[in-house]
Amino acid sequence: MASTSRRRPTILDVAAAAGVSRGTVSRVINGGHWVSPEALAAVQEAIRKTGYQINHHARSLVTGRSNSVAFLLTEPQHLLFEDPNFAILLRGVAQALSKRGMPLLLMVASTAEEREQVLAYVSGGHIDGVLLISSHAGNPIAEALARKGIPTVACGAPLGFEARIGYVGADEIGGARHMTRHLREIGRIRIATITGPMDMPGGRLRLEGFRWELGEDFDPELVAHGDYSRDGGARAMAELLERRPDLDAVFVASDLMAAGALTALRAAGRRVPEDVAVGGFDDSGLAATLDPPLTTMRQPFERISSEIVRLLLDVIEGSDAAAVTLPTALVVRQSTIGGRDRDDQDGEEPGPIL
Structure with a gap:
């Protein structure tokens, strides 16, 4: 009686199907280093056709890695x-690792107990x-x-550890300058800002860019601190309106806080953008759904995700820590161009790294 079982494909089957050596297939499976684009494509197609599955347990025994x-x-x-930013980063990282046949473990460490467990x-x-x-x-x-010497790469500059931990981030200073410049160019004079937390790179560096762009026009009374939450943005906006009711624009350091700021402005009877122009930072999907749609600085989340994966895998292989800064882009919507500023044009303008 003929057997209906099918032999499990091996690395030799993949090599034969791709027309390459066993060593080339092995290099592809282990990250694709020192493999030509043509050979990489051939091996990936052979893996798909043969149905080959990597035996992670066996490889871990050989390499000592998870x-x-x-x-x-x-x-x-x-x-x-x-916060939509975290979900976007998680999805991008998972996709980048999936292309390399590597699983991703999600961990949270916000408390002392969680940090100890992690x-x-x-x-x-258990992880590389x-x-x-x-x-x-x-x-x-x-x-x-x-x-402990654990290979680590951060999303955003790890303040205090920039020389020891590699990182990938958006151009925080340049993006903040670009948004502030945009608000000035549409004729706004009393421009406020709602910052992120001052112990995070986005909070600290976006404030630095805002202050740098305004120069002598910088007014400390037009600065309020937020916490990257919707409620935090609303509270900070209310604080600014109480302190400086004559403000006519605000740069908010995240789109989620900008959503809260819009709510506070509406509650105070201020029209956006006729009375107060509002700009954000992120463009993670929320900005376009707000009322009015939010002008914001777009972070290249897809590139950030792929770059932090690339740098981490390099560190795992023994490379030194590296830092990558990616440019942002101004996306103009109705929160700054409607009403007295409206020119009936939405669009994207790249922001240089400064």
């Missing part, structure tokens, strides 16, 4: 679902490296990862 990395969010769990797990060799997301200055987990 062949997986962690997406480590140093914020409370609920922010993973409330460090114990990571130190046990860490993608550090939303790190705050003085965060003990960044210090512990650096001290």
Whole structure:
């Protein structure tokens, strides 16, 4: 009686189907280093056709690696679902790792207990490296990862650890300058800002860019601090209106806070943009859905995701830490061009790295 079972494809089957050596297939499976684009495409197609599945357990025994990395969010769990930026980064990182046949482990460490658990797990060799997301200055987990020599790359500059931990981030200063310049060019004079937390690169550097662009016109009374939440943006906007009711524009350091600022402006009877022009930062999908649609600085989230994966895999292979800064782009919508400023044109204008 003929057997209906089918032999599981091996690496030799893939090599034969692709017309390359076993060593070339092995290099593709282990990250694609030193493989030509043609050979890489041939091997990937052969893997698809043969149905070959990587035996991660067997490879781990040989290499001493887990062949997986962690997406480590140093914020409370609920922010993973409330802040659209985190979901976009998670999706992009998962896609980038999937192309390399590597699973992603999601971890959260916002409390001392969670940090202790994460460090114990990571130190046990269960993952090969860490993608550090939303790190705050003085965060003990960044210090512990650096001290233990665990391969780590951060999303955004890890304040205080820039020389020890590689990172990928948007051009915070240049983007803030570009938005502030846009608000001045449409004729606004009393421009306020709502910052992010001052212990995070986005909070600190976007304020620096805003201040730099205004120069002698910078007014400390037109600065309020937020926490990257919708409610925080609303509170900061109300504070600014109470302090300086004559303001005519505000640069908000995140789109989520800008959503709260729009609510506060509406509650105070201020029209946007006729009375107050509003600009944000991120363009993660929320901005276009607001009323009015929000002018904002677009972060290249897809590139950020792929770059932090690339840098982390390089560090795992023994490369030194590196830093990458990516440009932002101004996306103009009705929150700054409607009403007295309207020119009936929406569009995107790239922002240079300054």
